[in-house]
Amino acid sequence: MTAERLIVAAIAVAVAGALITPLASRCKTTAGWIAFLVTLVSAGLALSAVAMVLIEGPSEHPKAFWAMPRLGFDLRLHVDGLSAIFVALTALISVPAAMHSVRYMHHYADYGVAHYYPFVLLFLAAMYGLVSTTDMMWFFFIFWQLMTIPGYLLIRYEYRSKASARAGMRYLVMMQIACVATMIGAEMLAVAGSRVGDAPGLKYDFATVSANLPLVLAQKPALAATAFGLFLVGFGIKMGMWPFGHVWLPDAHPAAPSPVSAMLSGVMIKTGVYGLLRYFVWLVPEGALPDYPMATWGAIVALIGTVTLLTGTYQALRQEQSKRLLAFHSIGQVGYILLGAGACMALLASDGPGAREAATLAFLGATLHVLNHGVFKALLFLNAGSMLTATGTQDLNRLGGMWTYMPLTALTALVASCSIAGVPLFSGFVSKWTIYAAAIQGNPHAPYLAVCGAIAVLTSALTLASFVKFFGVSFLSRTSAWVAQRARERRAQRPTGSSSDLAGSLEAPVSMLVPQWFLAVLCVGVGVAPAAGLSFVTRALAVSHDGLGAILGRALGVQASATLGVATASGQAAFVPAVIAGAMGLIMALVWGVSRMGASRRRADSPWLCGYADEADSNRYSAHGFYGEVKGLFTAGRRPEAARKGDADGPT
């Protein structure tokens, strides 16, 4: 059994599942559990492929499964370390999302599941295929369309809603543009390659294109640059890069059902990152380095990444709809990944002392952020989905005090918010730390990286602000009239328990809680033991031998310490969460002891507002009121109006 066969089996299982689930679609629950089982088996196969690649190393050559040589049409798959990272991510997110779907789909009274589960499974199959095919043309097209069209149908799942239909159409058009751009780029490289080079093999295979690439780069630099530019545009559209991401992503993610949003944001947009790394780094052989303007491409990607993370996150700050807010953060977080990838490429081009190590560090940061963002963003979308089924609204202004009503969901939302905001001891911090360390250490070789890193720190603060709002106003603050009403309704449906005790009454069912907790444990695990996460991507890199990836694999990025902490290869930066957690834990115990010394009594009371605190819902401080001064900061020309509007709408 090879890893490639396992992936084909995973794809086949998912496609077979897509054919079976419509038969059971009369009962939403049965269809849901069937789809979950199919996803589980498929993920099991995919993860064993990943394990096989990481432990035994990848197979030497791609495996051919279905050939039509006359057309240059050949299903060849190859799972190397880079593919393994993305296969693992897909498998890891698809299972919780499928389990969450089972009860979530009951939320749609007017829509069946016959046009849900089959598409989810096809979508899943396509992602496994897309990150392991070696064909730049035919099978790239097939898997891309297999991902795009079910994705489109899932985004417009509520097809009677005009907004969903419009969001779906936008997604479809943008994805087709991306597909065409990427395929034109591939055609250009392949044709030019077959003219100037004479490497045998299929015209559109990675191996052939890669073998011909040094000659293409040397003889037709303008054509090669155009092709790579088209790749950047194509994959950039997919991953939500500035300026393309702002067109489709913020509409598409909120329109889809929440588990699909989790897949879209956690996994699908990452296939763009995969494409970027595969085409820009893995496709280019080491011999082509002198003719390949790697430093320029790295600078472009890093700078676009910085713009993406700042604009995406800044726009997220203005959002008051939960899933739309999360969607803008997807753009922002992709910016971090792009910054890491760009820094990696820029540093790879330099051969100064320490540049290669910093490049590897940047690569590790970028790919670990791919995994981390997949996990915590999927968790956040599942949280938003649980909140949506419990309260029936995405509007943060109507929410408040939900901690009391859904404490188990609240705890996972807190973990996810801490992770995305980069709080130490949670997963997001680990990858951000790696990217910052790479940017600072790489600055002597690419002097814009430190500034990009500083802007990333600024963005991290904006992210924190946004999640203070997201988590604070929905789970903390005070119970809103809307939430109280929903809680009473829910309690009335269940005769057990006293009607006055509403605590926990909106809690999500077990099948929705288990996926959330699974993902939350992953967030904390990577946060406390960064060596585990970084070792995974380091190992994946070590078993990737193609192109410039081999150079990255030879340089040492991080050293793992016995306490599960990490240090950069140069030893100039270190992060050992166990020590920080230990110190903070001890100090907290000390502080707790001191705070109990006075033996003061505790009393619960309502907050002070001249006695009007519980009088009206408008006496609460809602999401709209947050950060008025910052929201108006960059609309310099319109500042007076913005300020006046802020005053009229309440305190800021």
Add this chain to the structure above:
Amino acid sequence: MSDWGLALRQVGIAAVNVLCVILAAPLAEGLLRKVTARIQSRQGPPIIQPYLDLMKLLGKEDVESGETPVMQRLAALLAPAAVLTAACMTPMGLRAPLGPWTDVVVLVYVITLCGISTLLAGLSAGSTYSLLGVSREMMAMMALEPILAVMLIAGSLQVGSLRLDDVLSGSVYGSGGFAWSGLILLCVMALAFQAMVQRMPYDTSEAETELMEGPIAEYSGPKLAMFKFAQMAKLVVYGGIAVGLFVPWGSDGPLWLAWPVFWLKLVALIIVVTLIAATHARVRIDQAVRRYGALLAVALVALVLAGMGK
């Protein structure tokens, strides 16, 4: 030195730092009050008054106004714990206690954690005033945290290392002892320091006369003591970082000299902070946000210069 020997020594230094901050923070506050009183031609409270205040608060009734008291209790523990952990990462006349296991990036985020605890406190208290304070506090953090980060990054670019001991030893001036970027950052720090330690004229998020202490408006008893202490300790820890980054002179002497010199510099810094706080009126939040933005822009320019080694 063996790993365990090193660990033991660092733990010892950490204990010294924590103890010093616990003892010095209320004293610094007392000094601040005394100097302010003298400027206003008042007698002022005795210098040990903040200790007495804190002790008195420990015995007072603890009213929990929010719907999630768990979060309020956590926030009250986290606030001093985060500041003291930051104290364990700052060299205060000795080496940085957690130096071998952390770096400046971690320091920036641990300091953010102090802010986060205040935000959680305000959010879970549920009062309109505290949420208004949270919004303001967060807006200040958005600019001030990156400003601190830029200073530390500039320092680490100059010395080519992110280690706390390397960076927090006057690194912004570069190896040559003078750099334009360091000078610009010094000016930025002089202007931003009041805001970082939330003193007048930039105490917009607490603003007693306006928001009634903002995020901690609803707190009383031991919880208020914890938040008050965290705020006092913040002045000392931030002061330590500022002294380490910008006023390294005299710290490379022998231990018996370096340690007292560090604390003398810190006291001098606190007196400067007090003089500014006592003689300026609070700015409005929109003015403050715009000033922070301008300072951040200047700091980024300095970072570009630092990247070029200038």
